[in-house]
Amino acid sequence: MVSRRGFIAAGLGTVGVIAVGGGLMKAVDNGVFSVGDGVAFEAWDAPLDGIEGIAAAAVLAASSHNTQPWSFRIREDGIDVMGDTSRLMGLADARLRELHISLGCALENIAVAAAAQGLVSSVEYVRRTDDHFARVTFAKGEVDPQLTTLAEQIPLRRTNRGAYDIERGLTAAELESLGSGFPGGLELQRLTSADDRAWFGDLVVQATGEHIADVDLQRDSHAWYRMTRQEVDEYRDGITVDGAAAGVVGTTFLKLFPPTPDQFDGQWAKVTSETHCATAPAYGLIIAPSTDDHRAWVETGRAYQRMHLTATALKIAMHPLSQPLTIRDRDLARGECNTYADALEQRAGGEVVLAFRVGYPLVDVTASPRRPLGATLS
Ligand SMILES: Cc1cc2nc3c(=O)[nH]c(=O)nc-3n(C[C@H](O)[C@H](O)[C@H](O)COP(=O)(O)O)c2cc1C
Structure with missing residues (x-):
């Protein structure tokens, strides 16, 4: 580390x-x-x-x-x-x-x-x-x-966007303990088999490409990028270079030569495929029985936060990967044909409200x- x-x-x-x-x-x-x-x-x-x-x-x-x-x-x-x-x-x-x-x-x-x-x-x-x-x-x-x-x-x-130990999956007991105390109605589906992980990893990589290709979506996302130290100090929020867990050399370079949001996204696409999905020993999907249930969305947040605190105590890292859900929601809002909603619902049997990867981290994050x-x- x-x-x-x-x-x-x-x-x-x-x-x-x-x-x-x-x-x-x-x-x-x-x-x-x-x-x-x-x-x-x-x-x-x-x-x-x-x-x-x-x-x-x-x-x-x-x-x-x-x-x-x-x-x-x-x-x-x-x-x-x-x-x-x-x-x-x-x-x-x-x-x-x-x-x-x-x-x-x-x-x-x-x-x-x-x-x-x-x-x-x-x-x-x-x-x-x-x-x-x-x-x-x-x-x-x-x-x-x-x-x-x-x-x-x-x-x-901390949300950990670095590499996880792909050789060290979580034990069944650890996976179980992360889902304990889940509120009634919500389901935690754990994706641990090679097939399941490949299915979801591919979906994330594909959705990342669609995200980057959509100028309007990118504009709204970039509004929250804080690529320089001055922006971080001024706004005290948003997505930062340090949060990318790009390693010592990568982070130093990015800080000396702050990227444009587009350049940062090029790096995002690369790490999504080569780090986030390539080193995920497991994914979790939090599923609500019906769509558009705002209360279930709030309960999902509560369950996720509690799970992340539990994981932190066990030195286990977590990282939401929202890209397929973001594209699904964009297309639902636009009333467009929705391959992501279909793929996710068919698999999950309900609305996937949040998706994340989980594992033992290989790097610390700030x-x-x-x-x-x-x-x-x-
Ligand atoms: C609903 C939700 C969706 C999120 N989606 C992503 C995501 O797709 N990719 C990512 O890197 N982080 C994602 N995050 C993590 C946030 O970016 C993170 O919580 C925020 O930057 C604050 O950092 P911290 O969790 O380390 O305090 C998500 C968090 C929430 C609550």
Whole structure:
């Protein structure tokens, strides 16, 4: 594994080369030597005590394209969660499926962080007025012991886009434990056989090509790319060079010569096929029995976030691979013939709400940027 210290040491090894080119200042400015440090990453060190700390934990949840599409209102006895409609992804989330999943991820971090303080959360879903989405109320009570142990994983969880150990599949017990506590109605399908993995891997690679070929979809996706250190510090969200897990040399190069979004996508297509799918010992599909069930999408987010925290404790890596679902949703929204919906539904027997790969990682990854809690309070 490449540790952060190893990364910095290897980066320092390239100082001579950079300095010869007169680029040392550029390297510093572009964050070559400060991976995961700086204002965009301070939220990861926030204390998680009290109700404000519970909201700070929500900020650390996963969200599609790291859009962080939420805001919070802290009450004396709980937290109101709002969807932030200024942070939508357009055609890249044409049915708002990923918005609902992301809000579910935040809700789960709230429930886990509250449990660590001996508080039971009850969640009331609110009809969407003024973007108000859910009202969480806390009460002292008997908390689920599984949740309390997961709280310490909240600041440690990372989406890992690096290579996984293809020789070391998860045991049946590990796969089982990742799906424990799944809410009724949702199903976790595990794809572990060579045939199943080839089927889904091919679908992901094909959909990545379609994604890149669609100018409108790309425009909406690129709106969330933060390719320079200045953008990362300013916006504190989005898809970053560090998040690509491109290795020491690759990341250093990308930081010295920040790619255009199109160049970054060229690399994305390559790693999707050669790393993400080629090194996936297993995929997981979270399936809802019926389509368009927004509540099931939120529950999927909660289940995924909990699963990822559980995996983090076991040193197991996870990484959503949404491309087939993004293209399916785009075509559904456009009312077009839908080969992805057909392929996925035929296989899954319901609506695939989220898909991901899972395995033992071969590289460590750093935290992604976050807006500070203060910027999310309304
Ligand atoms: C609904 C949803 C869909 C996602 N889809 C993808 C994806 O297709 N590819 C990917 O690399 N990451 C995907 N992610 C992971 C996010 O990009 C990630 O959560 C975000 O960048 C924040 O990083 P973190 O999880 O390390 O905190 C997805 C996350 C969510 C919640």
